[in-house]
Each structure stands twice: as C-alpha cells, then as structure tokens.
Amino acid sequence: MKKALVAAAVIAIGAGAYWATQHGTEQQPGHAALAYVPADTPVFSAQFTPFPLKDYIDSIPDAQKQYPQELQALMQDENEPRAKFFFGLFNRYMQGMKDGQTFVTTFGLPEDLTSYFYTLGALPVLKLDIANPEVFWALLDSIEAESGLNHEMRKLAQVDYRAYPLTEPGEEEQIDLVFAIDNGMLTITLATSFSDPALLETALGIKPVTNPISESGIIEDIFAKHGFLKDGVSYINHQELVKAITTQDGNQLAKQLTHLFTMVNDDPFVELRSEVCNRELNGIAANWPRTVMGYTEFAVKDKQTTMGFSTVIESNNQVIMGALSQIRGFLPAYTQDVKTSVFSMGLGVDVNQFVPAISKVWDDLLTPQYECAPLQQMQAQMQGQSPAMLGMFTGMANGVKGLSMSLMDYELSDATQQIELKGLDAIVTLSADDPATLFNMVKPFAPELANVQLPSDGSAIDLSAALGLPPALGVSAKMAVKGNHLTVYSGEKSQAIAEALAGETLASNGLVTMSADYGKMFKPMMTLMEMSGEPVPPEFESLKDYNMKLKVDMDVNAQGIVIDSWVQTHQ
Structure with a gap:
C-alpha cells in the first residue's frame, strides 16, 4: 500500500x-x-x-x-x-x-x-x-x-x-x-x-x-x-498560511515546517523567506485575508432539508473589487426561480465595461515594483500580454448586459426506435441596450437568418423553418424583442416568461447564476426507460427519485467575492 x-x-x-x-x-x-x-x-x-x-x-x-x-x-x-x-x-x-x-x-x-x-x-x-x-x-x-x-x-x-x-x-x-x-x-x-x-x-x-x-x-x-x-x-486564514511559508517562526505552522525542512535538509520555501518576499507576500495576503463560510438558511423538516450557505473571499483591494463591480451585468428574474425550472443559468456581464475593468485589474497587479523574484516573474509574464486585445472580441457585443437560458420542461419519445425530443419548453435571452441592432449585425454571419425580419413592436416570429426544425419533432422556436431583451423560446411556460421580460429594465444585479432541479432533469429519461419495458440498469435506478434542487450564485459585495449556494433535498 x-x-x-x-x-x-x-x-x-x-x-x-x-x-x-x-x-x-x-x-x-x-x-x-x-x-x-x-x-x-x-x-x-x-x-x-x-x-x-x-x-x-x-x-x-x-x-x-x-x-x-x-x-x-x-x-x-x-x-x-x-x-x-x-x-x-x-x-x-x-x-x-x-x-x-x-x-x-x-x-x-x-x-x-x-x-x-x-x-x-x-x-x-x-x-x-x-x-x-x-x-x-x-x-x-x-x-x-x-x-x-x-x-x-x-x-x-x-x-x-x-x-x-x-x-x-x-x-x-x-x-x-x-x-x-x-x-x-x-x-x-x-x-x-x-x-x-x-x-x-x-x-x-x-x-x-x-x-x-x-x-x-x-x-x-x-x-x-x-x-x-x-x-x-x-x-x-490566508495570512497565517503566508506567514508559514515566508517566516521560520511567525506562527505554529511556520515553526513546524522549519523543523520538518531541517530534518530533511531541504527548504523549498527558502526563497520566499527573504525579507522582501516576506514583506511583499504578506502585503498581498493583507488585501485577501480570509475565505469564510457560513449559513444563511437551514431547516430540516418532514424528511426535507433546506440549506443556504455563503462563501466569501474577503478583499481589501478596492481597485480590483471596484473593477469586478463595474463588470456586473443583468440577470433576469426567471434565472432566480429554482422551483419552476429544470435547469437555468445566467451570465451577467456589462460588455462595454469588461475591457476597461480588466485593464484596471491588470494595471493594479503590475503597479507594485516587486523585488521578490517569484512575484517579478509573474509580472514579467503579464507584461507580455494585454487585456486590450479582448476589445477585438467584445466590439461586436456592444451594449450587451447579459446572456441567460432556462429549460422549463422537456419530454422524450422512442416512437421511432430511437430516443427523440418530443416536447421542449425553454428560453434563451440576450439582454442589451439595443438587442434589435445586435441581431441585425449578426445576420450576415448566419445565412439561415438572412431573411428573418424582427418586428419592432415586440411580436414574435416563428424561427422553426430558419433553424431547420422538422415538424415531426413537435418543437417550434419563436423569437421576439421584449423591451431590452432578445428572446428565443419554445413552449407555453417560456412564452409567459418572454412576455414578462418586457417589464424588466436593465440593472447591474449580478455576475453568474446557475440552478438545477435534478428530479425534473432525470424524470423524463426514467419514465421513458420504464415505458420501454427494458430493465432499468442499476446505476440509473437510483436516479428515479433524485430529489434535489441546487442554486449557486457568484457576485461581489463590500466584503469581497461572494459565492452563495442553496440546496434542498428530500426523500
């Protein structure tokens, strides 16, 4: 062993x-x-x-x-x-x-x-x-x-x-x-x-x-x-970890490492224990002192657990935190409701602010004139690159505030001896200052959309033919501009969401969100397997009652970078 x-x-x-x-x-x-x-x-x-x-x-x-x-x-x-x-x-x-x-x-x-x-x-x-x-x-x-x-x-x-x-x-x-x-x-x-x-x-x-x-x-x-x-x-505690590798006796862990390295006659941190590295690395740790975790919600009742907890990477670096706040974009309300969807995700990014904000972070990391050799090497590698190059890729997305999607429901069928999608209720949303103009800019690069004319009154058009969706599939795709949101959707639930988007104004309300209902996700597959008459493999049998909902959000606040999680399980 x-x-x-x-x-x-x-x-x-x-x-x-x-x-x-x-x-x-x-x-x-x-x-x-x-x-x-x-x-x-x-x-x-x-x-x-x-x-x-x-x-x-x-x-x-x-x-x-x-x-x-x-x-x-x-x-x-x-x-x-x-x-x-x-x-x-x-x-x-x-x-x-x-x-x-x-x-x-x-x-x-x-x-x-x-x-x-x-x-x-x-x-x-x-x-x-x-x-x-x-x-x-x-x-x-x-x-x-x-x-x-x-x-x-x-x-x-x-x-x-x-x-x-x-x-x-x-x-x-x-x-x-x-x-x-x-x-x-x-x-x-x-x-x-x-x-x-x-x-x-x-x-x-x-x-x-x-x-x-x-x-x-x-x-x-x-x-x-x-x-x-x-x-x-x-x-x-990041500060205590940095003390351990930059000092010989700064804390209990440092003393133990010093003793261990003396025993083996080899100190891998000898370079970091110089006076300049000690000072500069501890300065960085002071800006990012801790990662802390705690509960925001907890309840166990009737064989159901509901739990919310938050992880915060604490930061005192106002430049970087300000830049991350500057990037925050828009996340629609439907991405926040884990109880109605199968799966949702959203990316909130203000594209107009992305390159300027990343440039601020870059400049902040390059500003200190480090004397510690490993930090000098890091800066040398960064100086050979520039976030300004990202502007070439973000120019086409001018005014974009976020991209989101949600799968509300789906149904499978094996009528043709192959598993097919029988029904789909889903929505994709592009949130921007002027979504119609962005769509018209993209059309030349997508021949199938060349003849699609997007109504300015918010009414929907059918994209099924343009996307080549066969009628036998039983799935239609519609597109409409709802206020500041370009939506592509299929199904009644998603249509209702699209209509509601017209009343949602753009706001800087988040960075990333993701949620999933595992029970809803696996149920159609399990139902199809059972209806087929074939024995369900043991590794899939347990998924039939996989009753768990999960939601994860990443954002920034005055304390630092925040990852909020919410989970609900039940028998």
Missing part, C-alpha cells in the same frame, strides 16, 4: 466526517473546546449547535447514498492492512447511510451533534459528540479483525487513546492515526514522532493553548461582518 493512498484515505475519512456534521441552529460561540484551538490556526470549522444528523440523513435522496462502484472494485484487490482498515471504515459509513437511525447506531453517535475541525499548525484535529463510546470501539474492533491492522493502547494524562500505525515499523519517523473519547467527545487526530509532544496533549483536550481562538474575537468578527447565522462557521 503506497503512502499516498494511506494519506488520501485519512483525508477522505476526515472530510466525510466533517461534511456530515456542518449544520445547526442559532447560538453564540462559547464552547469549552475553543480553549484548545489556537488563534493562528490556518483552517477552522465549527458546528456550534446540535445538528440534526439523523433527520438530515433521512432527507438525503437514495441516489446520493449509492456505493461508488470504482472504489468497490479497488477494494477487492487490496490486501495491505492500512488500506483495508480505511476501506472498512468507508464500508461502514456507506452501510450506515441507509437511513439516519442506522447511521447513528452504527457509529454510536447522538441524533444531534456538535463538531469542530481545525489544525494545530499542520496537525489536523476533528472533534464531534459521541453518545455510545462502546459501540464506536466495537466498530473499530471489527474493522481491525477484518483488516489485520491492530492498534496500540496509550495513555496521556487522564486520557486513554488508540494509535493505529500509518507507517511501517522500521521507518525512521512514525505517524499514527489517533482515536480518543473523553467527556462525551470523540477526537480523531494524528501523532508523529517528529512533532512537539505537547501538540497531542492539546489535540486531546488536556493542555489549553495560550492564545485561544475564543479570546481572539475572530469568530465574532466573522458573524458581525457577514451576517451569517450563528449555527457554525468555517474559514481559511
């Missing part, structure tokens, strides 16, 4: 446990575990209030609980004990996902739990509530018996813990996977022969840190700045 696979398995198990525990309801952070989290941790995520794990799993569509076939095939050929141990854990995880009660019973977890994930420098620590420790230990015992990987019982102060070796016994340096349960909380971390022994004491909740996150104001600042629900919060 290669070390890389062992490391990947550790990450996968940790990530799975982390993502399974990131939800809850409102409460101020004040948990005792925060006394053991240093303020300079580069990565932090916490669920401050009990997340309804059992009910959440019951709300997940069965299609999301299917065992990855590729992984199953890989497991059958694996004989290395460490790999078999991690695969055994993953097996129990997938078996437990059958339903919420099975999951919590399998792992000895409570129905509602809190959790924490952070790093002590580079050392990862995962903590979560445990209800039945004896069940969890019995689970590990059974996996040990199957895999042949045995633990060693150890004790640190008053805490007993299990250590599973991740390295070969004869190797000079040792790494162990650690499991401990104390005061109703499970801790999963690593212990190494080359790290400070005090780190394990802190990870196990024995020795508090001298600069705890609970006294730093970091969490309170994130909630106040971004308005997240106080269910929980996550962040990546």
Whole structure:
C-alpha cells in the first residue's frame, strides 16, 4: 500500500466526517473546546449547535447514498492492512447511510451533534459528540479483525487513546492515526514522532493553548461582518498560511515546517523567506485575508432539508473589487426561480465595461515594483500580454448586459426506435441596450437568418423553418424583442416568461447564476426507460427519485467575492 493512498484515505475519512456534521441552529460561540484551538490556526470549522444528523440523513435522496462502484472494485484487490482498515471504515459509513437511525447506531453517535475541525499548525484535529463510546470501539474492533491492522493502547494524562500505525515499523519517523473519547467527545487526530509532544496533549483536550481562538474575537468578527447565522462557521486564514511559508517562526505552522525542512535538509520555501518576499507576500495576503463560510438558511423538516450557505473571499483591494463591480451585468428574474425550472443559468456581464475593468485589474497587479523574484516573474509574464486585445472580441457585443437560458420542461419519445425530443419548453435571452441592432449585425454571419425580419413592436416570429426544425419533432422556436431583451423560446411556460421580460429594465444585479432541479432533469429519461419495458440498469435506478434542487450564485459585495449556494433535498 503506497503512502499516498494511506494519506488520501485519512483525508477522505476526515472530510466525510466533517461534511456530515456542518449544520445547526442559532447560538453564540462559547464552547469549552475553543480553549484548545489556537488563534493562528490556518483552517477552522465549527458546528456550534446540535445538528440534526439523523433527520438530515433521512432527507438525503437514495441516489446520493449509492456505493461508488470504482472504489468497490479497488477494494477487492487490496490486501495491505492500512488500506483495508480505511476501506472498512468507508464500508461502514456507506452501510450506515441507509437511513439516519442506522447511521447513528452504527457509529454510536447522538441524533444531534456538535463538531469542530481545525489544525494545530499542520496537525489536523476533528472533534464531534459521541453518545455510545462502546459501540464506536466495537466498530473499530471489527474493522481491525477484518483488516489485520491492530492498534496500540496509550495513555496521556487522564486520557486513554488508540494509535493505529500509518507507517511501517522500521521507518525512521512514525505517524499514527489517533482515536480518543473523553467527556462525551470523540477526537480523531494524528501523532508523529517528529512533532512537539505537547501538540497531542492539546489535540486531546488536556493542555489549553495560550492564545485561544475564543479570546481572539475572530469568530465574532466573522458573524458581525457577514451576517451569517450563528449555527457554525468555517474559514481559511490566508495570512497565517503566508506567514508559514515566508517566516521560520511567525506562527505554529511556520515553526513546524522549519523543523520538518531541517530534518530533511531541504527548504523549498527558502526563497520566499527573504525579507522582501516576506514583506511583499504578506502585503498581498493583507488585501485577501480570509475565505469564510457560513449559513444563511437551514431547516430540516418532514424528511426535507433546506440549506443556504455563503462563501466569501474577503478583499481589501478596492481597485480590483471596484473593477469586478463595474463588470456586473443583468440577470433576469426567471434565472432566480429554482422551483419552476429544470435547469437555468445566467451570465451577467456589462460588455462595454469588461475591457476597461480588466485593464484596471491588470494595471493594479503590475503597479507594485516587486523585488521578490517569484512575484517579478509573474509580472514579467503579464507584461507580455494585454487585456486590450479582448476589445477585438467584445466590439461586436456592444451594449450587451447579459446572456441567460432556462429549460422549463422537456419530454422524450422512442416512437421511432430511437430516443427523440418530443416536447421542449425553454428560453434563451440576450439582454442589451439595443438587442434589435445586435441581431441585425449578426445576420450576415448566419445565412439561415438572412431573411428573418424582427418586428419592432415586440411580436414574435416563428424561427422553426430558419433553424431547420422538422415538424415531426413537435418543437417550434419563436423569437421576439421584449423591451431590452432578445428572446428565443419554445413552449407555453417560456412564452409567459418572454412576455414578462418586457417589464424588466436593465440593472447591474449580478455576475453568474446557475440552478438545477435534478428530479425534473432525470424524470423524463426514467419514465421513458420504464415505458420501454427494458430493465432499468442499476446505476440509473437510483436516479428515479433524485430529489434535489441546487442554486449557486457568484457576485461581489463590500466584503469581497461572494459565492452563495442553496440546496434542498428530500426523500
């Protein structure tokens, strides 16, 4: 078993446990575990209030609980004990996902739990509530018996813990996977022969840190700045990461890396630790200090979960943020309604402002006279290019504010022994200052549109003949100018949307949006398969009830670059 696979398995198990525990309801952070989290941790995520794990799993569509076939095939050929141990854990995880009660019973977890994930420098620590420790230990015992990987019982102060070796016994340096349960909380971390022994004491909740996150104001600042629900919060501290690679002792991670590089007699960051690189890279990090994540909506009820969360790449660079705000274009109202469409997407870009805005960003990146060699190389590469060249491509789209589309409904048929599109309800929209003029400019480049005359009164024309759509297909395409919007649509729902667009005036209201209703997306395909009388392949059977709606938006605000996500799942 290669070390890389062992490391990947550790990450996968940790990530799975982390993502399974990131939800809850409102409460101020004040948990005792925060006394053991240093303020300079580069990565932090916490669920401050009990997340309804059992009910959440019951709300997940069965299609999301299917065992990855590729992984199953890989497991059958694996004989290395460490790999078999991690695969055994993953097996129990997938078996437990059958339903919420099975999951919590399998792992000895409570129905509602809190959790924490952070790093002590580079050392990862995962903590979560445990209800039945004896069940969890019995689970590990059974996996040990199957895999042949045995633990060693150890004790640190008053805490007993299990250590599973991740390295070969004869190797000079040792790494162990650690499991401990104390005061109703499970801790999963690593212990190494080359790290400070005090780190394990802190990870196990024995020795508090001298600069705890609970006294730093970091969490309170994130909630106040971004308005997240106080269910929980996550962040990546860019400034601490830059300190780690530009200093030898600027934070805990820097000290650990320095020690590690001394051991191997090789420092890959030696160039970045010069005085000029330290100063200049930390200056960049000050402009982009953190990526923060928090909840904007959360509810679990009647086997349905509705969750909204926001990710913000914080920025203090007013030039770049101003340029991105300048690019913002128009997104129609229909792209915001995930509940009525199958799939929607929209790109809001003010084409007239695109090149000037990108030029501002370019100039801002080239303005500092960097002395740090890697930054000088970056600038040298940028100087050989110019965003002004983009003007050649954007000139034809003068006045464009956005391009959007939505699939409202569709129907398939196999009447001719081949799958065909029987019905289509969809719309494509080009929003611009003068959409009719843009259409007339494009006509010479599309011979099939040469004879199409677009009415100026907003009435629709039939494009079916021009686009070569056969009558037997049962799909017609119509085009019309509705106010500032050139629309091409098919179907009654899309026609209603097109009519409503006439009342929507252009505004700078976003950058990118995308939404999908997976249930509606897969239903026609599954219906057709069932009607054909042929057996439905197992890999498609689970898609029949894939009840999940998803919406993702990217925009900018006063705090930085924002990615808002909304998801709803139900059985």
